[in-house]
Amino acid sequence: xxxxxxxxxxxxxxxxxxxxxxxxxxxxxxxxxxxxxxxxxxxxxxxxxxxxxx
Numbered sequence: 001x002x003x004x005x006x007x008x009x010x011x012x013x014x015x016x017x018x019x020x021x022x023x024x025x026x027x028x029x030x031x032x033x034x035x036x037x038x039x040x041x042x043x044x045x046x047x048x049x050x051x052x053x054x
Contacts, residue, residue, distance in 0.1 A: 005035045 008031045015022045022028075 005032070008032050008035065 008028055011024070011028050012032060015025050015028065
């Protein structure tokens with residue numbers, strides 16, 4: 001997930017350097033906003049797993 005976010009951040013940087021106009025800008029923005037939500041959801045799911053020692 002972190003590598004995906006880094007890739008999206010690089011794409012966003014390039015879009016910004018190019019004047020901010022790109023047909024991909026909305027998808028990149030959505031990915032950047034969605035990534036932290038998904039990461040938190042995955043952490044929550046891992047925390048909810050039963051303890052293997054129990």
